[in-house]
Amino acid sequence: MSSKQRLFGTDGVRGVANKDLTASMAMNLGMAAGRWLCDAAPNSSHVRPYVRPFVVIGRDTRLSGDMLEAALAAGLAAMGVDVVNVGVVPTPAVAQIVLALGAAGGVVISASHNPFEDNGIKFFGGNGKKLPDRVEDEITGLMERIDALPRPTGTHIGRVTETHEPIQEYVRRVMATVGSIESQPLQGLNLVMDCANGAAYHLAPEIFQALGAELTVYSSQPNGININVECGSTHPQQMATAVRNSSAQAGLAFDGDADRVMLADEHGEIVDGDRMMAILALDLHRKGRLPGDVVVATIMSNVGLEQALATEKIRLHRTDVGDRYVAEAMETLGAAIGGEQSGHILLPFQTPTGDGLVTALQVLAIVRETGKTLSELASVVVSGPQLLKSVRVGSKQGWQQDADIQAAISDGERRLGSAEWLSVRASGTEPLIRVMAQGTDKTTVEAVVHDICAVVQAKLGG
Secondary structure (H helix, E strand, C coil): CCCCCCCCCCCEEEEECCCEEEHHHHHHHHHHHHHHHHCCCCCCCCCCCCCCCCEEEEECCCCCCHHHHHHHHHHHCCCCCCEEEEEEHHHHHHHHHHHHHHEEEEEEEECCCCCCCCEEEEEEEEECCCHHHHHHHHHHHCCCHHHCCCCHHHHHHHCEEEECCCCCHHHHHHHHCCCCCCCCCCCCCCCEEEEECCCCCHHHHHHHHHHEEEEEEEEECCCCCCCCCCCCCCCCCHHHHHCCCCCEEEEEEEEECCCEEEEEECCCCCEEEHHHHHHHHHHHHCCCCCCCHHHEEEECCCCHHHHHHHHCCCEEECCEEEHHHHHHHHHHHHCCEEEECCCCECCCCCCCCCHHHHHHHHHHHHHHCCCCCCCHCCCCCCCEEEEEEEEEEEECCCCCCCCHHHHHHHHHHHHHHCHEEEEEEEEECCEEEEEECCCCHHHHHHHHHHHHHHHHHHHCCC
């Protein structure tokens, strides 16, 4: 593509619903994606009149979901693609249903942990994984000439079917990651669950109770505007407090589309993504089932995770911020575990995309199997000092070529003892340069961040 800003961000097309992300934009996006799918499908309507590619659409609970769902489905059908609309489901459910039904792709209408005013459209390929940049750019190119695209007529127009039946296949697959209803793998666990008034509000309690857990459920009454409002994985305090004030062994807080989860131990202390990755990796390692003895995380993951893994000679491979980069590195390395501090964990041998329900089930199954408390298991990660500061600049251009800034960064890497413990990057949305450092010594971490920020301020400060 050209140098102009991409339509697709790191997690699909997002914006304020009916302002940035309008119904007409969703319909055009559906038409462009439909055109791409028909061109790519080996048995497309251009070859065999009654065999059309089909896609699965799911959404979260936000108010604008109905509007965008209808527009997107209309656009797809207008280009000869059949649509199976499964309604409100977690994002990972769409990926699993795509695989179960053999669909050409899937679409999720959700803005994840963002406020209800926002919404987004994210595509999955037939493999249940996010589309590569190349395909997103091709769809964007088709959108730019939408009026010139040929339109099917007659029997070649797609149909839209609404059904909840395929959701049970997702439920079955999630449960299968820890056993079966008969084996009751969560029997005896008393849990607090926060569903964020989001996509997991119905399925998560159903699944965990069926597997034997006793639940106290919060934020499971969505009304279209209360998704993520002072609840869920970005606001886990309600859940943690409820655990602390009860006899629960753990707490779970999903985000709006349930692809991530934050946990709390029996004392109400937060167990973040770093600790979950450590628990999962060490368990697989002890069982001889951790390919390559490697875990993939971003530069934001705490040095404590790195040190905990190192005790068992497990390597932490770091990437830039974003689950897309984590997923790419995991595929290259053949890794079984990767993710982010935020609780977005990737377990490709269990599910094709991040799934908060699967992640929580895996950790809780280890709690029950080992007989250890969640606090005991999480204690292997001892967080090191970590500091993030931002410098407002007149321009984000040129900092990577500035000799003084680069010298300060190199000096900071030397003082910290590892280049991976220092991150300097420009904000994608604001005139800011962000400096994050971590390590084993708090004074050194603070000094490195201060010194680099001072040089950036002096050279580029706005």
